[in-house]
Amino acid sequence: MVALTGGAAAAALGTAARAAPTAPRWGTGMDGQRRADLGDGTYLNPILAGDHPDPSILKDGEDYYMTHSSFDASPGLVIWHSRDLVNWTPIGPVLTKVLGTVFAVDLVKHDGRYYIYIPFMKAPWSTDLKDFANIYVIHADTMAGPWSDPVDLGIGGLIDPGHLVGEDGERYLFLSGVNRVKLARDGLSTIGPVKKVYDGWHYPDDWVTEAYALEGPKLMRRGDWFYLISAVGGTAGPATGHMVIAARSRSVNGPWENCPHNPIVRTRSDAEHWWSRGHATAVEGPGGRWYLVYHGYEKDYRTLGRQTLLEPIEWTADGWPRALGGDLSKPLPMPGKSAGPHGIARSDAFDAPAFGTRWSFYGATPGEAGRAQVGKGALLLKGKGTGPQDCSPLTQMVGDRAYEISVAMDLTGDVQGGLLLFYNDRLFFGMGHDGARMTTYRGGKAAYWQEPAPATRRLWLKIVNDHHILTFHYSADGQHWTRHGVRSETSGCHANTVDDLASLRPALFAAGAGSVRFTDFRYRALT
Helix, strand or coil: CEEEEHHHHHHHHHHHHHHCCCCCCCEECHHHCEECECCCCEECCCCECCCCCCCEEEEECCEEEEECCCECEECEEEEEEECCCCCCEEEEEEECCCCEEECCCEEEEECCEEEEEEEEEECCCCCCCCCCEEEEEEEECCCCCCCCCCEEEEEECCCCCEEEECCCCCEEEEECCCEEEEECCCCCCEEEEEEECCCCCCCCCCCCCCCCCCEEEEEEEECCEEEEEEEECCCCCCCCCCEEEEEEECCCCCCCEECCCCCCEECCCCCCCEEEEEEEEEEECCCCCEEEEEEEEECCCHHHCCEEEEEEEEECCCCCEEECCCCCCCCEECCCCCCCCCCCCCCECCCCCCECCCEEEECCCCCHHHHEEEECCEEEEECCCCCCCCCCCEECCCCCCEEEEEEEEEEECCEEEEEEEEEECCEEEEEEECCCCEEEEECCEECCCCCCCCCCCEEEEEEEEECCEEEEEEECCCCEEEEEEEEEECCCCCHHHHCCCCCCEEEEEEEECCEEEEEEEEEEECC
């Protein structure tokens, strides 16, 4: 084993960082995390780094609110707030009763009340959801809540809701396909059947895409026109797949006329910095200019998931949106004056709970939040299952290309605790310890490598992710570190190889009948 102590460890990490590939210069936020606002009147995408897919954005006076697919996270649906479309801070999670995997939602305001329309995919532990997906809605008088429990709209087999008020004053919900159903005036039930209303714009057959997949309808009214912005081409797959298309109509009932310069956004080559760009919403910025907010994969870093991007648009003389961003690897002018802080600290002293913002359970059953208690500098996590694959670990988001995470843990009872980079219950990397021996996890299973870590009930763990190269470290005192004897390469951990729309992210786990006391979780982005 190679022992790295004090300055030697720091020097080794610094050398790795200096040797890393060159990257665009982002701003720096908390814990060294990258930040879009460059502080000179420009910003550099992404506006939300890390896995923030399917953005749904609402302009509410001078305030902007945004939320994203939260998938298997519990609590779910973090609401973000901004005044400038670039700097975002979390208000908190609004979905405490998770009924399944949460796909693309729609955040709207109508008659002074807030609504989020939510597709729940069937959860493995649930027997209540009969179909491929069911659409629910939650509502609140203020964005800070309290939010209602989910209300079942009785819509099965469709996802990606998009709310619109027609010229008749009635409320409608557009869905994948593109289908449509009328809503009751209170928005909490449907009236009549679901009907297909738009067949999409069809790209040439020789274009390389994942699938046609007409989805993500987002609607708005501007002047005398209703605009329908949707996605085709599949959400992952080839870099050139996912794209944004537009159509318009003078009536909510159609007919829908396709934009003559569709697609209005598309990655045309894998040489571009952002791949698979789609699922867009048009929003008016603070200075009166218009923008598209959508997601995309970062070239060479699809492990980070689909990140939130902001691109300026113009309205042409004949009333169509035209994207103006060009090469999104370069800075763009800020929509307005920088307004406020950005992001959330990833390090955690465990003085107060931060579930739903900093931490969330993966695939937890209802009522499982009681497994975790936070306070007085510690996270006490009760064990569950037999390992990372079935213990519902606590995970958190990450948006940096290279970073270091570390934590101290104390074991009580028959339990294994550990530190991971976790994609899903079939793919994870890291270290677990049960007091007698260490288990190395690679590729979603216990590896053959037997690391000779000491038999101890107290241990410090550290993982360095240096541009997909993982190095594990452990320490008996938090000062003198031993480098684990095996490294891993993780660039293939993304949807195209795992068939799951997720990201590789830090996680803490406790498996078994005992409990683990975690302290001093630290996150540090590497430049």
